Amino acid sequence: MKLYRSREGEATGADTKTQLTTLGSETAPGPLLVPNSAKKISAVIVAACENFAAATSFSAFIRLEGPGLPGGPEVFGVLAGGAAVATGGNAAVLAQTIEVDIPVTVGNEILIFGEMAGTDIGQTSMAVTLVFDK
């Protein structure tokens, strides 16, 4: 069986590490702790989209860090985009599932960060689900 834990937020500046700490209507869900019965992270589900507010190109990635990851931090590229003009951008993006096998330490925290790289396109909304196997 699997357990799903999520966080989201906005990366608003290029080359700036931004922690994803909220979950929509839950403005302070607290630390994302490895569930008691979890054996590993078996997948990471990610969705991200920019607001097209500047004529430029960028890429985006997420970082997983914290004492819940005994093997140390992990980084995943999740999005790249660009706009020739700062008007008229419009997109819907489906989530992507990345299958992984990441050891975890039960009861410890995992920190999730989002980051844009390149030049600032405005902002990128990013959301991440960690899928734990029990």
Added chain:
Amino acid sequence: MSKTLLTEGDLTAVDTRTLLTTQGSVTAPSLVVPSGVKSIAKILVAVAAEGLADGSATFLLRLGGNAVLNGEQAIIVGAAGRIAVQAGSDAAPQVGRLFELDAADIEVSPSDTLTIAGEMMGQDLGTARMVVTLIFA
């Protein structure tokens, strides 16, 4: 043998947990987990916004209720963004392709009730529409 359950609805406000309780012409479908099943084996979700406001957002599916044995599960299913067009231009439409989560493997209790909720998170892009299919096994 697989069994399916579909619900859909509008997400009209950002950062607001919205129950998805309808099924088009069926306004109140049963949200009871079918007897004989043990898990939600697969999840299909399509979501997109009308794009009437500038910004970027992500979309969340919440599966809860007393049928979900390990508590509410929160799953990211999509994202969208929009910026205003030049004067006299029309914006392109948003097309929400189908997100398919295979091997979802969420433990459920047969004959108990699910709650299925969606959220638009981040910034309000105007009304979004979400449709969710749960496939039980």
